Amino acid sequence: GAVVSQHPSRVICKSGTSVKIECRSLDFQATTMFWYRQFPKQSLMLMATSNEGSKATYEQGVEKDKFLINHASLTLSTLTVTSAHPEDSSFYICSARDSVGSPLHFGNGTRLTVT
Amino acid sequence: GENVEQHPSTLSVQEGDSAVIKCTYSDSASNYFPWYKQELGKGPQLIIDIRSNVGEKKDQRIAVTLNKTAKHFSLHITETQPEDSAVYFCAASSGASNTGKLIFGQGTTLQVKP
Secondary structure, eight states: OOOEEEEOSEEEEOTTOOEEEEEEESSSOOSEEEEEEEOTTSOEEEEEEEETTSOOEEOTTOOTTTEEEEEEETTEEEEEEOSOOGGGOEEEEEEEOSSTTSOOEEOOOEEEEEO | OOOEEEEOSEEEEETTSOEEEEEEESOTTOOEEEEEEEOTTSOOEEEEEEETTOSEEEETTEEEEEETTTTEEEEEEOSOOGGGOEEEEEEEESTTSOOOOEEEOOOEEEEEEO
16 A cells, blocks of 8 residues: 655754654655644644645645745655744644545654754 | 534443444535544554445444435444554545545544453
């Protein structure tokens, strides 16, 4: 089945620094990937849709200059949290599908802690 | 836009009993409804899904039913085992555009007591 790999699994950074999270589709090509955010004991909230070769589409209320998304190849999307603050601490999860109409598969998430 | 409501928020059952989780959705154009299981510290794992042209789907101990008219769908787990303990999320596709965007319910924490 489709495998989505996310790296790193955990990261701790200081306030004001930037952090990059990678999402890779290991055995398929993904023209579209999705980035979700999950606070403790809450549901997954869609942040943005990452489109290969074009700009990402952000959900309402998500700052595109704060959460930079780059989808430079058919197997890699990156999310960069710029000038991170403690309130950005969360679980970030990416997902992808191998074709239109196929199920979404999720990575194992990245736990970001900003101190 | 689509809105998904999920109940109950917590569910505790005895091993071997059945568990049922229910979701309602608001957008009649949504046509794809997956269920995910999330274990602590991990990403969600797809366990079963159903499309709007089907009323019921079963995979071993897991089944999902869909009532398009009432706009609700349910997850049924039979013969529950301790390893079924996790958080379960229902989701609905965001409209019929097949973009792949999913709107998630609030989640149900299932505890199966041995």
